[in-house]
Amino acid sequence: MYTVCLVEDEVDLANLIKTYLEKAGYNVVNFTKGSDAINYIGNKVHIWILDIMLGDDINGYDIIKAIREKDEEVPVIFTSARDQDLDKILGLELGSDDYITKPYSSKELVLRVNKIIKRVYKDESTTLITYEDYSVDLTKRMVFEEGKEVKLTTLEFDLLVLFLKNRDKSFTRDEILDAIWGSDYFGSDRVVDDLVRRLRKKLPKLNLNSIYRYGYRLS
Template sequence: MEEKIIVVDDEEHIRELIKFNLVKNGYKVECLENGQECLKYIKNEKPKLILLDIMLPGMDGYDVCKNIRSDRKLRDVPIIMITAKGEEIDKILGLELGADDYITKPFSVRELVARVKALLRRANIEPSSTVTSFGDLTVDFQKHLVLKNNEEVDLTLKEFELLQILIKNQGKVMTREVLLDRIWGYEYIGETRTVDVHIRHLRKKIEKDDKNPKYIQTIRGIGYKFNLGE
């Protein structure tokens, strides 16, 4: 079955380049020119993934991302941000707003397709049916549901995957490099900051005090370890 991917970019040649290569790899692609078109389109048809340019006319990619992540029906749609900017702050801001990945123009088409495949592969994996509870948290791996004090916690796909892999390796130190490989599905070069951003976001949602976390512990210079908090 073809998986529908939305490409949102105001540059026609970029849209056509991405569409040509994704279609060649078996995906169904819809190209849109701006953020308003994107939000209108996905209200009627939920895509499998969105490739979203940051520098869009009118509503920029950041605002589009925020709108998608605030919609309960769409919040789990994987988003790859596309930007011509190389500044670290632009990449971090996109991740903070809920983007799953980013790629900077000019980009290798081969790398873009690899990232799309990796993200879709992770999104399509059937989770374990196990439900586990500890402290004030309950996690249902099958339903991708997290409850804190019996209230649902809104997590992005990547945040849930991070929590899942940390819980299933409870007590074991997970390096940033391993987390990148296991969750993002390809090798970043020196971009372990991606993990730190997602961990910080996750802590704010599940910890009572994200500055003094009980569950997700930092192992300085190495990575993270999950503690049941008992």
């Protein structure tokens, strides 16, 4: 059973989400205070759902920073009453996988959790891909350069695998959005450019080409 850690200071909303997630078959751990959530880091969690603006001195951004110090891979969904591209970009910079704006349907949140869980924890038929000096372990979701691990976020890893499995194929930004964030993502396609920029920085030997007014291609 997959464990969801929900950090939400609106008690009624948290209870409603918890009920829907449990009906979907998840084990749910719920916190209303950011400090309690940070103290829980290190326990087995398959996905975190973080409200950005919490009632105490610790917000969702503080929590994801603490999570990423311990675990680069565990998926994180941000929730917020603010629908601003800046918040979404900052969340992605910190390693979040999705962003959902309040008010939202609990059913929609469950669907997003299902999609991320399926993507991140699915079995891979091919376990190892090599490119230049990089080795990509699809089962362990780890990347190595000449034997040394390169830390990638979940989205960075998913984007890398998308390109590696489709060498020399050109992708539009919309196609990348659908493949990585899902067809129900609403927001600026700037997140694609930002994710590509971060992947290039971490893996400079990737021959990842920009296609003017179109998208990207790995050669």
